[in-house]
Amino acid sequence: MDNADYLDVALRLTNATLPDVPALRAALHEEPWWSERAGEEDLAALRPVAAGLRRTLAHAVAAEHDGVLREINALLAAHPLRPRLSAGHSAEPNWHIHMADPTESPATEVAAAAAWGLAHGIVHYGLGRWGHCGADGCDNYYLDTSTNRAKRFCSPRCANRVHVAAFRSRQREG
């Protein structure tokens, strides 16, 4: 994983509704090392992390520097990086770095990776490219990497939903 992957972890955790362990596992499914071991304790540990990520992004969307710094630095302090080099988890060597001791709970590493990923994302993109989905009933945050910064929705699904609704209302009026 690299910094872009950790930002992806941060956004998936930010936008996950976390009612139960299967929901957490779904949010982490791209990393089986985390998702397959995740349990109730990880869920309890990661809910406040997700809330902190959301507060950070709410401040980013509002271009509130002080709020961004306060929230993300609180996460970084509470969930510090403790990198560990690993030779892999099977017979074939597969050198990689974990963001925390991989023998600890998945939540320990996920929290550190997500805080690092979002902090690095803010360094990389500044505050101008974060958004909150414009679709009714969607509470997701997104990163807009388009050249014209025209993104308004978290996903093609939300964009389609809104466009179809607008089209129907125009048809009714016409």
Ligand SMILES: [Zn+2]
């Ligand atoms: Zn590993």
Ligand SMILES: [Zn+2]
């Ligand atoms: Zn959305």
